[in-house]
Amino acid sequence: MFQVKRLYKWVLLLIYAILFSWAVNQYGIALSVVNGTSMQPTLRDGDYLLVNKLVFLWDKPERGDVITFRDPSDPSRYLVKRVMGVAGDTIQIKDGWLYRNGEKLKEEYIDSKIEDGNYGPVQVKPGTVFVMGDNRHRFASRDSRYETVGLVPFKLVEGKVEWILWPSSQRSDLLSSKENNLK
Numbered sequence: 001m002f003q004v005k006r007l008y009k010w011v012l013l014l015i016y017a018i019l020f021s022w023a024v025n026q027y028g029i030a031l032s033v034v035n036g037t038s039m040q041p042t043l044r045d046g047d048y049l050l051v052n053k054l055v056f057l058w059d060k061p062e063r064g065d066v067i068t069f070r071d072p073s074d075p076s077r078y079l080v081k082r083v084m085g086v087a088g089d090t091i092q093i094k095d096g097w098l099y100r101n102g103e104k105l106k107e108e109y110i111d112s113k114i115e116d117g118n119y120g121p122v123q124v125k126p127g128t129v130f131v132m133g134d135n136r137h138r139f140a141s142r143d144s145r146y147e148t149v150g151l152v153p154f155k156l157v158e159g160k161v162e163w164i165l166w167p168s169s170q171r172s173d174l175l176s177s178k179e180n181n182l183k
Contacts, residue, residue: 029052029053029159030051030053030158030159032051032068032078032080033046033047034046034049034080037135038080038140038143039133040111041110041111042082042109043161043164046167047164048164049080049163049164050161050162051068051158051160051161052160053158056157060086061154064082065160066080066160067081068080069131069156069158070156072148072150079143080161081133081141081144084098084100084130084132084144085130087125088124089123089124089130090120090123091123091124091144092118092119092122093119093120093145094118096114098114098132099121110136111136112136112137115136116138116139119145122151124151128151128152128154130151132144
């Protein structure tokens with residue numbers, strides 16, 4: 001009888017641990033792996049990321065945030081991109097440079113001009129964000145400039161990338177590029 005009670009407690013503990021882990025992964029933090037090159041040089045194929053899923057329960061994505069979101073054209077896939085525009089912003093690409101609200105942005109985290117040609121202007125609608133990959137080489141990133149992604153609604157945003165876990169490097173500081181680095 002004593003061993004049955006003990007076994008019952010261990011099974012119950014295991015069930016609670018599994019439920020807790022599932023809840024944290026679904027609603028708290030998650031690990032993700034980068035698949036592709038659209039965020040180079042900030043993120044590289046195979047990088048492991050720590051994604052904060054709680055932050056957007058009480059906050060909205062901000063300019064400069066690196067976010068994960070469900071692919072609007074394939075909800076079983078996730079994309080990772082940088083927020084370049086929020087509600088009310090006007091985004092335009094001219095002669096290889098990104099402009100927000102008429103101001104040319106200084107983007108220290110990219111390694112080339114935008115090679116995909118001119119775009120916009122487009123105004124970001126309420127409840128959405130305009131996202132781009134950091135890889136600005138020709139056809140390197142499928143992002144808000146393309147119909148298959150477009151302006152990303154908040155309901156598709158899963159979380160904010162907080163840290164590059166593996167391989168560890170100095171690139172994590174590029175994740176926190178906020179307004180002061182985006183001008």
